[in-house]
Amino acid sequence: xxxxxxxxxxxxxxxxxxxxxxxxxxxxxxxxxxxxxxxxxxxxxxxxxxxxxxxxxxxxxxxxxxxxxxxxxxxxxxxxxxxxxxxxxxxxxxxxxxxxxxxxxxxxxxxxxxxxxxxxxxxxxxxxxxxxxxxxxxxxxxxxxxxxxxxxxxxxxxxxxxxxxxxxxxxxxxxxxxxxxxxxxxxxxxxxxxxxxxxxxxxxxxxxxxxxxxxxxxxxxxxxxxxxxxxxxxxxxxxxxxxxxxxxxxxxxxxxxxxxxxxxxxxxxxxxxxxxxxxxxxxxx
Amino acid sequence: xxxxxxxxxxxxxxxxxxxxxxxxxxxxxxxxxxxxxxxxxxxxxxxxxxxxxxxxxxxxxxxxxxxxxxxxxxxxxxxxxxxxxxxxxxxxxxxxxxxxxxxxxxxxxxxxxxxxxxxxxxxxxxxxxxxxxxxxxxxxxxxxxxxxxxxxxxxxxxxxxxxxxxxxxxxxxxxxxxxxxxxxxxxxxxxxxxxxxxxxxxxxxxxxxxxxxxxxxxxxxxxxxxxxxxxxxxxxxxxxxxxxxxxxxxxxxxxxxxxxxxxxxxxxxxxxxxxxxxxxxxxxxxx
Numbered sequence: 001x002x003x004x005x006x007x008x009x010x011x012x013x014x015x016x017x018x019x020x021x022x023x024x025x026x027x028x029x030x031x032x033x034x035x036x037x038x039x040x041x042x043x044x045x046x047x048x049x050x051x052x053x054x055x056x057x058x059x060x061x062x063x064x065x066x067x068x069x070x071x072x073x074x075x076x077x078x079x080x081x082x083x084x085x086x087x088x089x090x091x092x093x094x095x096x097x098x099x100x101x102x103x104x105x106x107x108x109x110x111x112x113x114x115x116x117x118x119x120x121x122x123x124x125x126x127x128x129x130x131x132x133x134x135x136x137x138x139x140x141x142x143x144x145x146x147x148x149x150x151x152x153x154x155x156x157x158x159x160x161x162x163x164x165x166x167x168x169x170x171x172x173x174x175x176x177x178x179x180x181x182x183x184x185x186x187x188x189x190x191x192x193x194x195x196x197x198x199x200x201x202x203x204x205x206x207x208x209x210x211x212x213x214x215x216x217x218x219x220x221x222x223x224x225x226x227x228x229x230x231x232x233x234x235x236x237x238x239x240x241x242x243x244x245x246x247x248x249x250x251x252x253x254x255x256x257x258x259x260x261x262x263x264x265x266x267x268x269x270x271x272x273x274x275x276x277x278x279x280x281x282x283x284x285x
Numbered sequence: 286x287x288x289x290x291x292x293x294x295x296x297x298x299x300x301x302x303x304x305x306x307x308x309x310x311x312x313x314x315x316x317x318x319x320x321x322x323x324x325x326x327x328x329x330x331x332x333x334x335x336x337x338x339x340x341x342x343x344x345x346x347x348x349x350x351x352x353x354x355x356x357x358x359x360x361x362x363x364x365x366x367x368x369x370x371x372x373x374x375x376x377x378x379x380x381x382x383x384x385x386x387x388x389x390x391x392x393x394x395x396x397x398x399x400x401x402x403x404x405x406x407x408x409x410x411x412x413x414x415x416x417x418x419x420x421x422x423x424x425x426x427x428x429x430x431x432x433x434x435x436x437x438x439x440x441x442x443x444x445x446x447x448x449x450x451x452x453x454x455x456x457x458x459x460x461x462x463x464x465x466x467x468x469x470x471x472x473x474x475x476x477x478x479x480x481x482x483x484x485x486x487x488x489x490x491x492x493x494x495x496x497x498x499x500x501x502x503x504x505x506x507x508x509x510x511x512x513x514x515x516x517x518x519x520x521x522x523x524x525x526x527x528x529x530x531x532x533x534x535x536x537x538x539x540x541x542x543x544x545x546x547x548x549x550x551x552x553x554x555x556x557x558x559x560x561x562x563x564x565x566x567x568x569x570x571x572x
Contacts, residue, residue, distance in 0.1 A: 004381075004393050006374065006436070012396070015407075017415040084306045087299035102307045108541050109314055110497045112518040113534040117313035120320055120531070123329035127316070162310065211402075219404025222499060222519060238406050245410055246504075258410050269402040276398055 018255045049253070051260070059240065059257070063264075066236040069152055069224070070217045076157035077164040077213055082206070085165045086198075089172035103169070106162040115226050118155060119145060122227075145229060152224045152234050159223055160213045167212060171205020172198075204275065211272045218265055237261055318538070321531035328528060338532040346529060352509060353517060353533050360513040360537065363427065363502070364495035367434040371491045372484060374435065375442025380476075382443065383450045400440045408437060409504035416505065426511040433501040438494045442487040449483035482552045489548040496541055 053059040088099045106114065121128050122144035129141040144151045175198060183193035221238030228234045237257065244254030320328060324335035340348035347353045382394055400408070412433045457479060461471040477484075499515035506512055512520075514537045521530045 004378070004396070006439070007396055007400070013415055013419065015411050017419060018407075018411045080306055083299055083302045087296060087303045091296040091299055092303070099303065099307070102311070106310055108493055108545050109538060110515060110518075110534065110541070112499055112515045113317065113538060114314055116518050116530065116534055117317035120317055120328050121313055126329040158310070158313075161306075215402055216404050219406035219500075221406065226519060238404075241406060241410060245413065251414070254410065255414065258407055261404075262407060265404070269399070272402050273395060273398055277395060 018258050051256075062235055062237055062240055065234075066218060066238075069149070069156060069234075069236060070214055072153045073156035073160065073217060074210060074214055076153065077161050078206070078210070080157070081161055081164040081168060081209070085168040085172055086202075089169050090175075090177075090198075100169075103162065103165055111159060112222070112226070114159060115155060115223060118158065118227065122151065145227060148228065149234055151227050152236075155223045155227045156217055156220065159220075160217055163216075164209045164213045166209075168202070168205045168209040171208070172202050175201045208272065208275060211268050215265060215268060215272075218261065314538075317531050318535045321528050321535045323528045326527050328526065328531070338527060338529040339536075342529070347532055347536065350529065352512070353529070355510065356512045356514050356517040357533070357536065359427070359511060360496055360515075361540065363430055363434060363513060364492050366431055367438060367495040368488050368492045370431070371435045371438045371442055372487045375439045375487060376446055376480070376484065378439065379443045379446035379450060380472075383447060397440055397443055400437060401444075405437070405498075405500040408433070409500045412436075412501065413504045426505075426507045429505045430502050430511065430513075433505050434495045434498060437498065437501060438491040441490050441494065445487050445490065446480060446483050449480055453479050485548050485552045489545055492544055493541055496537065 084103070088096060088103065092099050120126060123129075124141050124143060126144075128144065129138070132138045133141070179201070180193055180197055183197040184190070188196060219238050221236055221242050224234045224236050225239055241254050241257050241261070244257060245251055319331060321338055322335065323332040324337055325332040338346050340346050344350075347357075378397070382397065385393070412429070416429045453476075457475050458471050461475040462468070466474065497515065498513075499519060502511075502513045503516050503519070506516060514533060518530060518534055521533075
């Protein structure tokens with residue numbers, strides 16, 4: 001099995017290397033990481049320091065901020081994504097094919113290009129400000145790109161909504177139409193049928209879509225850095241990890257932070273794996 | 286089977302929301318493309334059209350900027366190689382996992398899915414550390430970036446191909462064996478043609494994923510010579526930039542769209558054996 005060997009060499013071993021660096025030593029002169037491969041000789045000093053800063057320290061605030069951004073962006077994804085996925089899957093009729101192609105289109109556009117587009121729009125004299133002024137919502141141009149948290153939430157929502165819609169679409173599309181008709185035949189109103197039949201049946205898709213967008217968002221550092229010119233006011237966990245590993249002499253701290261992030265996300269990851277494996281087994285039966 | 290798709294009238298409100306969303310999702314990008322055609326330096330407003338930032342300007346256009354060109358070449362090289370390595374690897378893996386029964390197989394199957402749920406940042410950090418600490422024999426730069434991309438995309442290929450394998454079932458191959466084909470012939474003459482659309486979908490998805498990747502390329506980049514287009518877009522916005530950045534992004538977009546359209550056409554050709562379309566395989570990737 002060359003494929004499995006590849007995954008072990010370039011996925012399992014690297015993840016272990018993160019652990020070895022997190023619990024390893026730092027070269028006293030070069031200040032580079034010196035990993036310790038033997039778990040018995042691990043040094044928990046760096047991890048302890050980082051954990052202290054996460055619980056009640058400055059890094060804790062960064063974690064809270066990250067989850068706040070991700071939560072708001074997820075809310076945005078649900079608010080936008082559910083109606084769209086529902087419409088395309090169940091109500092679009094003849095325009096379904098065309099709509100589906102348009103929903104897939106963002107996948108082929110580079111993520112950073114889509115962010116670049118927003119840096120164009122959100123300039124001081126950009127079209128967003130002009131539009132808002134034209135409608136008299138704001139009087140003076142707003143500085144969006146200078147460490148503004150709404151910008152980050154808009155950016156994350158815009159960036160990840162396509163990834164949210166497709167899995168949800170697939171679930172909604174597979175719901176047996178007869179169940180919905182049965183709901184109507186039994187006298188329920190369209191709204192009641194939606195809440196009693198369609199919505200519960202779409203919960204697995206909703207969960208999968210949420211997990212598949214939340215996981216990458218938690219490791220995202222470029223969206224916030226790109227849209228706020230690296231302002232510390234909107235820094236996310238990812239930015240800290242990137243900083244520790246690439247711009248500072250404390251790779252141990254960065255590696256520890258990666259492990260903490262993974263521990264936090266583990267529940268979501270396991271949920272997704274179990275759900276996918278179950279689905280796969282059903283498909284093969 | 287569903288009796289009627291739309292039994293109770295039209296949903297105009299939802300239709301409006303959906304079309305608004307489509308506009309919102311695509312208009313900014315169209316505007317960015319249009320800005321790349323500006324004749325002036327503005328990155329926020331439309332100016333008269335010109336190809337100044339593509340080749341007209343003697344200092345700032347893509348044609349006269351070596352760094353931008355090398356970024357473009359690097360991105361295409363990386364994506365092309367990644368596509369050609371990942372697809373056969375994933376194909377072998379999918380067929381192997383599909384046939385392999387036993388306790389270990391469940392483990393391998395689960396392992397194969399883990400990269401999909403791992404945030405790219407974790408991936409980038411892990412690869413950076415392992416290449417600097419353990420596999421220092423592999424030259425840093427393009428080779429390590431390539432390995433990173435292959436590892437990151439191989440799971441998608443396995444999922445696409447496995448879903449197709451499950452749809453095909455075992456009977457065609459068994460029939461071929463009954464008619465006297467050996468294992469290799471059955472694979473080559475029966476299974477691979479049946480997998481054609483899925484293989485093309487895989488090529489397309491790995492190419493697009495590799496072109497799009499920023500985190501892994503950036504963590505494993507060793508400086509100016511190994512920068513890719515996304516890295517260029519990311520770092521370019523900080524230094525007072527011009528519409529040339531938009532032009533670079535637009536050129537990359539054209540490459541991707543051409544590749545997707547070509548693959549789509551080939552798939553349409555191949556799709557004579559049964560129902561399978563690119564959107565179906567794409568949704569199976571994201572689920």
